[in-house]
Structures are given as C-alpha cells and as structure tokens.
Amino acid sequence: MPPPIIRIDTAYLPAVDRVPGASAATARCPDCMQRHFCLPQGLASDEMRRLGNLLSGSRSIPRHTYLFRAGDSLDCVYVLKSGVVKLVWATSDGDEQVLGFCLPGEILGLEALGAESCVNGAVAIETATVCELPIAALEQMCREMPRLQHRLHLLFARQIVNSHMALTVVGKGNAEAGLASLLLNLASRLKAHGYSGKEFNLCMSRTDIANYLGIAVETVSRMFTRLRQKGVLKVNKRNIVILDPDYMRAVAGESPAAMRARPGCVYPGQGVRARGFEA
Amino acid sequence: MPPPIIRIDTAYLPAVDRVPGASAATARCPDCMQRHFCLPQGLASDEMRRLGNLLSGSRSIPRHTYLFRAGDSLDCVYVLKSGVVKLVWATSDGDEQVLGFCLPGEILGLEALGAESCVNGAVAIETATVCELPIAALEQMCREMPRLQHRLHLLFARQIVNSHMALTVVGKGNAEAGLASLLLNLASRLKAHGYSGKEFNLCMSRTDIANYLGIAVETVSRMFTRLRQKGVLKVNKRNIVILDPDYMRAVAGESPAAMRARPGCVYPGQGVRARGFEA
DNA sequence: CGGACAATTGAACCAATTCAACCGAGGTGG
DNA sequence: CCACCTCGGTTGAATTGGTTCAATTGTCCG
Numbered sequence: 001m002p003p004p005i006i007r008i009d010t011a012y013l014p015a016v017d018r019v020p021g022a023s024a025a026t027a028r029c030p031d032c033m034q035r036h037f038c039l040p041q042g043l044a045s046d047e048m049r050r051l052g053n054l055l056s057g058s059r060s061i062p063r064h065t066y067l068f069r070a071g072d073s074l075d076c077v078y079v080l081k082s083g084v085v086k087l088v089w090a091t092s093d094g095d096e097q098v099l100g101f102c103l104p105g106e107i108l109g110l111e112a113l114g115a116e117s118c119v120n121g122a123v124a125i126e127t128a129t130v131c132e133l134p135i136a137a138l139e140q141m142c143r144e145m146p147r148l149q150h151r152l153h154l155l156f157a158r159q160i161v162n163s164h165m166a167l168t169v170v171g172k173g174n175a176e177a178g179l180a181s182l183l184l185n186l187a188s189r190l191k192a193h194g195y196s197g198k199e200f201n202l203c204m205s206r207t208d209i210a211n212y213l214g215i216a217v218e219t220v221s222r223m224f225t226r227l228r229q230k231g232v233l234k235v236n237k238r239n240i241v242i243l244d245p246d247y248m249r250a251v252a253g254e255s256p257a258a259m260r261a262r263p264g265c266v267y268p269g270q271g272v273r274a275r276g277f278e279a
Numbered sequence: 280m281p282p283p284i285i286r287i288d289t290a291y292l293p294a295v296d297r298v299p300g301a302s303a304a305t306a307r308c309p310d311c312m313q314r315h316f317c318l319p320q321g322l323a324s325d326e327m328r329r330l331g332n333l334l335s336g337s338r339s340i341p342r343h344t345y346l347f348r349a350g351d352s353l354d355c356v357y358v359l360k361s362g363v364v365k366l367v368w369a370t371s372d373g374d375e376q377v378l379g380f381c382l383p384g385e386i387l388g389l390e391a392l393g394a395e396s397c398v399n400g401a402v403a404i405e406t407a408t409v410c411e412l413p414i415a416a417l418e419q420m421c422r423e424m425p426r427l428q429h430r431l432h433l434l435f436a437r438q439i440v441n442s443h444m445a446l447t448v449v450g451k452g453n454a455e456a457g458l459a460s461l462l463l464n465l466a467s468r469l470k471a472h473g474y475s476g477k478e479f480n481l482c483m484s485r486t487d488i489a490n491y492l493g494i495a496v497e498t499v500s501r502m503f504t505r506l507r508q509k510g511v512l513k514v515n516k517r518n519i520v521i522l523d524p525d526y527m528r529a530v531a532g533e534s535p536a537a538m539r540a541r542p543g544c545v546y547p548g549q550g551v552r553a554r555g556f557e558a
Numbered sequence: 559c560g561g562a563c564a565a566t567t568g569a570a571c572c573a574a575t576t577c578a579a580c581c582g583a584g585g586t587g588g
Numbered sequence: 589c590c591a592c593c594t595c596g597g598t599t600g601a602a603t604t605g606g607t608t609c610a611a612t613t614g615t616c617c618g
Contacts, residue, residue, distance in 0.1 A: 091447070093532070110439065111436045112436060113435065113436050114429055115437075120440075139429065142421075142422070143421070143423075143428065144422075146418065146422065150393055151393065152393075153392040154392070155393070156389070156392070156393065156432075156439075157390045157391060157392050158393075160390040161390055163442030163445075163446065164379075167378055167379075168378070170446060170493070171449045171492075171493040173494075173606075173607075174573090175574070206596070206598095214449070215452075216576080217596090217598095218575075218576085218597095218598080218599080219573090222574090225598075225599085253370055452574080453605090484565090485564070485566095494606070494607085497608085499565095501606090503565095503566090504566075504567085516564095
C-alpha cells in the first residue's frame with residue numbers, strides 16, 4: 001500500500017510535474033514550498049519567521065471529511081498546503097451547494113473572520129493538509145505588520161473577485177462557457193502557484209462540478225465530450241489537458257476584459273481618474 | 280422642480296417610510312443616521328469621531344455615472360450613505376455583467392483594497408452620496424483600533440458570504456427562485472438598515488435584474504406577473520410589497536439553511552451572537 | 559408632438575433537464 | 589474466484605423552462 005503522502009502532494013498535478021522530494025507537510029513558513037504564493041508572500045524573512053511561529057502546526061484532513069462545518073465558530077483560518085477542499089453550504093431541502101474550490105496555497109475560512117460563526121462548510125475532496133492560524137494572533141500581527149495586513153486585505157479582495165467571476169459565468173444559460181471558465185480558472189490558479197497551466201487533474205467529481213456550475217451532471221459530461229470532440233481538450237477520466245486555450249477563453253466569455261472603456265456611459269469627471277488604462 | 284435631495288434619501292423607500300428631516304448628506308460619523316449600520320458600528324464615540332475626521336467629505340454621484348471604473352486604482356473605499364449603486368464588470372463581448380447591488384450603509388470598493396487596480400466598476404443606479412475613506416488612513420487606523428479592524432474583517436466576510444448567496448441562487452435553472460431570492464435579500468438588507476422589510480422600491484431596472492440573475496428581461500417580467508398572480512407580491516412599477524414572505528422563502532430555496540435560525544438577518548453574525556444552529 | 563426607453567405579453571424555438579439505460583472500476587462476500 | 593452490488597461517469601430520447609423574436613403599451617423628456 002502506497003504511503004498517503006504521495007497522493008497528498010501530487011493529487012492535483014499531472015505525473016510529470018511531481019516534485020518527489022518536497023514533503024511540505026511539516027515545513028514552517030520560511031521553508032515551506034508554498035511561501036511565495038501563500039499568505040506570507042512579500043514578507044521580510046523575520047516577519048515570515050514570526051508568522052510561522054504563530055502556526056499551531058499542520059493538520060491532515062482525510063478525503064470527504066470536514067475541515068469545518070456550517071455553524072462552527074472558527075478561531076482559526078487555514079492555509080491549504082496540499083490537497084483540494086470544496087466549500088459547501090447546505091440548502092434547506094437537504095442537499096448541498098458547492099460554492100467553490102480551494103487549491104493549495106489558498107486560504108480558507110476568511111469568510112468567518114469577523115463573524116461569530118461560519119455559514120459554510122469546507123470538505124476535503126482530496127486528502128489535504130492545512131496550516132492553522134489563530135485568528136486573534138493573526139489580527140494582532142496584522143496590527144504590527146502593515147505588509148501582512150495589506151496582504152490579508154489582498155487575499156480578502158481576491159476571494160471577492162473570485163466569487164464575482166463565478167457569478168458572471170454560472171447560470172448564464174451556457175453550460176459550455178461555464179465549464180470552460182471553471183477549467184481556465186483552475187488552470188490559472190494552479191499556474192499561479194507554480195504548476196502547469198495546461199495539464200492538471202480535476203480532483204472534483206462531475207457531480208461537484210455540476211453542482212458548482214448549477215447544471216446537471218449529464219450536461220457536464222456532454223460538455224466534456226463536446227470540448228474533446230472539438231479538439232479543445234484532452235480528457236482522460238479526471239486528467240485534463242487544455243489543447244486550445246484561445247478557444248477556451250473565447251467560449252468562456254473571458255469575463256475580466258473589464259479593462260475596456262465602454263462608450264455610452266457618462267463619467268463623473270470629478271475625482272475619478274480614468275487615465276486610459278492601456279489596452 | 281423637486282430638490283434632488285428628496286430623491287436621494289427616499290429613492291429606495293416607500294413613501295410611508297420617508298424620514299423627511301434627515302439630511303444625511305453632510306453628517307460626520309457620530310451624527311450620521313447610518314452610524315449604527317455602517318462601518319463604525321460598535322466603535323466607541325471617540326473612535327467614531329476619529330474615523331469621521333478621516334473622511335474626505337461626501338460626494339454626490341448622479342444617476343448612471345460611475346463612482347469608479349474597472350481599471351481604476353482606488354485609493355479610497357466608499358461608504359454608501361444614500362442611493363443605490365450597482366457593481367458591474369465588462370465582458371469581452373462589450374456588454375456588462377451586473378455583479379450585485381450596494382445599498383445604503385454598505386461599503387464599496389473593498390474588493391480593490393489590497394490590489395493595484397479594481398476589476399469591477401460601480402455605477403449609481405439612483406443618485407447616490409458616498410463617504411470617501413482613504414485606504415492608507417483606514418489601514419493605519421485599523422492597526423490602532425482593533426475593534427475597527429475586526430469590523431472591517433466582518434464587512435469583508437459579509438461581502439464574500441453575499442457573493443456565495445448569489446451563487447447559490449443564480450443559475451439554479453429556476454428563474455422564479457432567483458427573483459424571489461433577490462427580492463428577499465434586498466428586503467432584509469434594507470430591513471437590517473432600519474427600513475421596512477416588506478415594502479420597498481426597486482431602484483434597478485428589469486434589465487439590471489435580468490442581467491444579475493442571468494436570465495432574460497422578458498423572463499423577469501413574467502416572473503413578476505406570476506408572483507403577482509399568485510398573490511405573493513404586490514407589484515406597481517418598481518414598488519414592491521411582499522405579501523407572503525413564507526411562500527417567497529419557500530420558492531427561493533432559502534439557500535443557507537443555517538440562516539433560518541436568525542430571522543430577519545441575511546448576514547452571519549450581525550452583532551448578534553448566534554451560537555448553536557439547530558440541525 | 560415624436561422619439562427613446564422600460565416593461566409587458568404572445569408565439570416559436572432551442573438548450574439543458576429529466577428519465578432511462580448502460581459501462582467500467584472497485585469493493586465485498588459467498 | 590466469480591457473482592453481485594454500488595458508484596461515478598457516459599450516452600440516448602423525450603420534455604420543458606427559458607430564450608428569442610416580435611409586437612404593444614406606457615412613460616419620460618427634449
């Protein structure tokens with residue numbers, strides 16, 4: 001029987017990308033392979049060390065178990081070191097709604113930071129390891145370290161933008177666009193964390209994807225085959241290769257082309273600098 | 280010709296709820312009618328005063344003008360004192376995607392806080408007034424005032440939760456549910472800020488609603504008439520009265536089951552300690 | 559008044575759902 | 589070892605909810 005650590009570090013990677021030696025499970029921030037993508041990004045080394053000392057260690061979350069549940073009052077936020085976690089929340093009719101997926105290097109539980117309890121749960125899709133960051137200490141440290149504070153705000157903001165991106169795509173009546181967008185999003189997030197932007201393993205089931213995109217499982221399946229038949233994707237079970245990123249972007253609607261000046265809308269003039277965002 | 284201030288303060292209110300004397304446009308935090316719902320909620324009076332001094336004054340945003348645009352680099356966040364603002368972002372094919380609506384007392388521009396530039400724009404639907412909060416000063420003050428820091432985090436978290444709620448509703452293939460949910464959401468947010476939870480004026484056009492919900496305008500119209508025919512809503516132009524909230528909640532799917540524990544509150548932990556959710 | 563725009567309604571069409579059968583992989587137990 | 593079951597995934601055929609196209613009304617505003 002293979003040691004579980006193998007699956008942990010490589011679950012979301014194609015075989016070729018595996019980094020065999022890097023056992024990140026126990027590393028503190030300054031030694032962690034995620035340090036350049038994770039919360040402490042941009043911190044000075046002593047700041048990073050302090051942040052690392054804050055961590056109350058790593059935790060391993062087996063597949064299909066909850067990291068936290070709706071209604072839990074969190075006193076920590078979590079940084080995902082490896083594995084994949086899905087964010088869910090329960091609808092009144094008993095089934096769950098998938099809100100998003102959390103990839104390695106990303107942060108979990110921010111949405112509960114100022115609140116007393118969390119409205120959504122987090123389930124490991126693929127065996128995961130997380131760092132725990134006590135909220136009180138994190139807030140204290142943000143007060144002392146402007147750079148960390150700023151970084152935290154950036155991560156907050158990203159989460160919002162990410163949700164916004166999901167909104168633009170989900171339920172636009174276009175299943176193909178939704179799937180394409182999700183795949184591009186996952187690819188680029190993995191790429192941002194140092195992995196291949198072209199090939200990756202989907203850790204989530206078709207059911208989860210369908211739930212997230214607000215479409216039926218059968219439709220997800222059909223869209224995969226359609227994209228495969230068009231030669232845009234190579235699909236082998238959950239291993240995905242993006243063959244034609246341009247086409248993918250085109251069908252996805254390419255949400256944040258936001259930077260184009262739109263004629264037909266008035267400009268207040270006062271205070272707001274439009275200053276041609278170069279195209 | 281009626282003075283514009285009338286429209287500003289009452290645009291989102293049914294006539295009966297109007298508060299004629301309250302000209303909030305120039306008030307500083309300690310005197311502002313929004314102070315109990317807005318950013319400084321829970322602050323001590325001297326803290327509130329300090330925050331108020333930070334404000335670089337109020338700005339008025341005429342209808343259909345941008346508060347900020349995608350690509351702008353914001354050095355302020357904004358607090359909406361009156362009016363309604365929609366958050367939008369431009370898709371590559373030239374049309375816009377409505378990401379959400381911002382109601383009085385809510386905060387704008389958080390999503391740009393840590394970033395270099397903003398990916399989404401903000402347009403006044405109804406003539407709006409905002410307070411400007413220089414980001415640098417706000418961050419500085421958060422470092423000095425833990426309560427404010429915590430409050431800011433809460434507002435961040437709410438925005439995320441709000442996006443999540445939108446996600447669960449949009450594109451569930453059920454237009455009626457989407458509309459019902461939006462109306463309930465608006466109603467409860469207005470209620471949370473001291474207005475009627477039953478009757479209100481929709482400030483947004485059917486087109487905006489359709490865009491936001493990811494359905495066609497015609498469908499929005501049909502859903503309105505359907506809900507009206509069922510006796511659930513009273514619809515008069517943009518004036519809405521919710522006659523049967525239970526039915527509304529039922530069709531809306533009532534996404535976060537957890538949220539039913541606290542009636543009248545969309546957000547997690549609105550200052551209220553909500554321990555133990557049943558179920 | 560006339561033009562532009564918001565909203566509503568009707569009819570035809572189409573994409574995605576639903577219901578159903580099927581396949582392969584994995585696990586279990588006789 | 590094979591029979592049996594379950595589960596995730598794919599595919600087919602029929603149905604439907606929402607879109608699209610089109611026409612109508614009403615309202616605001618120059």
